[in-house]
Amino acid sequence: MRVFTTGASGWIGTALTTELITAGHEVVALARSEASAEKVRSLGASAVRGDMSDHDLILTCAREADAVAHLAFTLDFAEFEETVDNEVELIAKVGDALQGAGKAFIAASGTPILLGRGATEDDVLDPSGPAGARARTAAAVLALSGRGIRSGLVRMPRSVHGAGDRNGLIAVLVGLDRQLGTAAYVGDGANRWPAVHISDAGRLFRLALEQAPAGCVLHAVGEEGVVMRDVAEVIAAKTGLSAAAVDPEQLGVFGALLGGDQPASSAATRRLVGWEPAGPTLLEDLEAGHYTD
Numbered sequence: 001m002r003v004f005t006t007g008a009s010g011w012i013g014t015a016l017t018t019e020l021i022t023a024g025h026e027v028v029a030l031a032r033s034e035a036s037a038e039k040v041r042s043l044g045a046s047a048v049r050g051d052m053s054d055h056d057l058i059l060t061c062a063r064e065a066d067a068v069a070h071l072a073f074t075l076d077f078a079e080f081e082e083t084v085d086n087e088v089e090l091i092a093k094v095g096d097a098l099q100g101a102g103k104a105f106i107a108a109s110g111t112p113i114l115l116g117r118g119a120t121e122d123d124v125l126d127p128s129g130p131a132g133a134r135a136r137t138a139a140a141v142l143a144l145s146g147r148g149i150r151s152g153l154v155r156m157p158r159s160v161h162g163a164g165d166r167n168g169l170i171a172v173l174v175g176l177d178r179q180l181g182t183a184a185y186v187g188d189g190a191n192r193w194p195a196v197h198i199s200d201a202g203r204l205f206r207l208a209l210e211q212a213p214a215g216c217v218l219h220a221v222g223e224e225g226v227v228m229r230d231v232a233e234v235i236a237a238k239t240g241l242s243a244a245a246v247d248p249e250q251l252g253v254f255g256a257l258l259g260g261d262q263p264a265s266s267a268a269t270r271r272l273v274g275w276e277p278a279g280p281t282l283l284e285d286l287e288a289g290h291y292t293d
Helices: 011-022 034-042 055-064 077-098 135-147 169-180 198-211 228-239 254-259 267-273 282-287
Strands: 002-006 026-031 046-049 067-070 104-110 150-156 159-161 182-185 192-197 216-219 223-227 242-245
Touching: 002 011, 002 055, 011 026, 011 198, 026 034, 026 055, 034 046, 055 077, 067 198, 077 135, 104 135, 104 198, 135 150, 150 198, 159 169, 159 198, 159 282, 169 182, 169 228, 169 254, 182 228, 192 198, 192 228, 192 282, 198 216, 198 267, 216 267, 223 228, 223 282, 228 242, 228 282
Parallel strands: 002 026, 002 067, 026 046, 067 104, 104 150, 150 216, 159 192, 182 242
Antiparallel strands: 192 223
């Protein structure tokens, strides 16, 4: 299978590209820079220079591919709405270009944040919440399933962890902890984050491209809810800091996210595509020093 991928040089994109190449698929990757192009080539993929504004190029690559994996997103809060507008417009054009072809178009998204219960694959993203900031994109992707395209979402949890993670939320948390001089949690720290190892996330995305049905919503959740006080205590042990509750305002926009109880299930995903997480847990990766050494 020939797979065209956006975001192939990123954290999850690198894992997916490796998965696809190992499984015998051909990968063509959109690359914004020569550095990104060199990275995907080193993984065994071919590179096409361009970015998310190059609609004609992207549509040509999508037509020439058997499947499309969409992971790219430029997180620029100054131009956030414009970025989402561009993405939604592009997805509509993909619908026109691939209508009736039956090709897979699988995009990355985030698990919902709900109050009082764990999120399931049936739950819809709240556009007003932090995990639903790209809810319009998610809706546009799922709408493609009504146009003869095998579209779907792979929702990622708060932590997609592993060795080499430098920009994920756990890496951000450790950086903030060092600035504060405290391994922080909010309240009693009993709130939970869902998590998945990067290798398991890449494998699920590959399975989605290969076999997931049109309109699917999959959860790349290896652990339904890791207790954040446990996370803080491991960070404390590895850094020499003290674990303690902090005022979430000390953490800026990260405070509400750290204090939210946001477990998520992947039970339906496992039944649908036969995915079983096998990588290390979040606490195991922290204990291994991947975020503190």
